[in-house]
Amino acid sequence: MINNGLAFYRAMYRIRRFEETVLEEFKRGVFAGTTHTSLGQEANAVGVISALQPQDIIVTNHRCHGHFLAYGGDMRALFAEMMGRVSGVCGGRGGSQHIHWRNLYSNGVQGGIVPIATGMAFAEKQNKTGAIVAVFIGDGTFGEGIIYEAFNMARLWSLPLLIVVEHNHIAQTTPTAMVQVGQLAERIRAFEIPVNELDSSDVDEIHQAAVKAAETVRREQLPSALLLHTVRFGPHSKGDDTRDVTELRALQEIRDPLKILGQRLSPAALTTVEGEVDQEVSYAFAQALSDPPAVLEGGQNG
Numbered sequence: 001m002i003n004n005g006l007a008f009y010r011a012m013y014r015i016r017r018f019e020e021t022v023l024e025e026f027k028r029g030v031f032a033g034t035t036h037t038s039l040g041q042e043a044n045a046v047g048v049i050s051a052l053q054p055q056d057i058i059v060t061n062h063r064c065h066g067h068f069l070a071y072g073g074d075m076r077a078l079f080a081e082m083m084g085r086v087s088g089v090c091g092g093r094g095g096s097q098h099i100h101w102r103n104l105y106s107n108g109v110q111g112g113i114v115p116i117a118t119g120m121a122f123a124e125k126q127n128k129t130g131a132i133v134a135v136f137i138g139d140g141t142f143g144e145g146i147i148y149e150a151f152n153m154a155r156l157w158s159l160p161l162l163i164v165v166e167h168n169h170i171a172q173t174t175p176t177a178m179v180q181v182g183q184l185a186e187r188i189r190a191f192e193i194p195v196n197e198l199d200s201s202d203v204d205e206i207h208q209a210a211v212k213a214a215e216t217v218r219r220e221q222l223p224s225a226l227l228l229h230t231v232r233f234g235p236h237s238k239g240d241d242t243r244d245v246t247e248l249r250a251l252q253e254i255r256d257p258l259k260i261l262g263q264r265l266s267p268a269a270l271t272t273v274e275g276e277v278d279q280e281v282s283y284a285f286a287q288a289l290s291d292p293p294a295v296l297e298g299g300q301n302g
């Protein structure tokens, strides 16, 4: 997808710089609550969301900034949301994990989003809108029983649900291999839902797989899954990482989606894009910081 090259690079670099800024600024106490960055996983957000259509619905989880930005969300509004400012995506009340913009919804209750997404897929099917619902979950979420009830219903009722698993092999600080038996793909296939499993940080490959999966879900009005092996470069949230640093660095060398795509693009074009995005990030951050605080119930500022 050569034509998409620079656009994909820009989209992933926006996420990278946004997330790096979040981690840096959290230490200074700028943001409220907590946060989960998707450093290293940018190709999933960009590759999958670019394969969806405007009427489609995205339901995402605690690690949602990349999905929001890849969907075209405004950086200032996301910074502001996390700072509890009135200009935030949800008026500064949702924070990092609870955002709603257009057809994108996020919720931090692990696994709870899957039945919600399934219900939305049911509604879209009933209303014959032609929309599909893409739900993003992590590998650790396969420990939440509710997702299996939802998979069962999605298949039983033939619902247009695209299950996107971002399998970074870790849940907080627990390697999932330590707590889960068998293959995650088999758990999904047990419900007669087809799975396309990919081990790649190449946004073009992910995009192509996502286009195919989304088309199948839409055409056949049946659930399907993309199981994307990936690498989380950063901590779970703000510093809780017990992984071996040398091993992680070695993985970063070969699994950085920006490096993988960047090698195929002109260095001069990359410099321009990076300069533009760096400016966008600084401007968005400064603007959010100067925005007024969220308005509480009853109209009082808090």
Ligand SMILES: Cc1ncc(C[n+]2csc(CCOP(=O)(O)OP(=O)(O)O)c2C)c(N)n1
Binding pocket: 062, 063, 108, 109, 110, 111, 137, 138, 139, 140, 141, 142, 166, 168, 170, 171, 172, 236
């Ligand atoms: C019901 C519930 N239990 C526990 C948590 C705390 N929690 C947040 S993220 C997370 C791990 C998620 O792991 P995974 O599904 O692999 O996603 P990842 O963080 O790797 O993207 C946990 C235990 C939660 N948010 N909700």
Ligand SMILES: [Mg+2]
Binding pocket: 138, 139, 140, 166, 167, 168, 169, 170, 171, 172
């Ligand atoms: Mg995980």
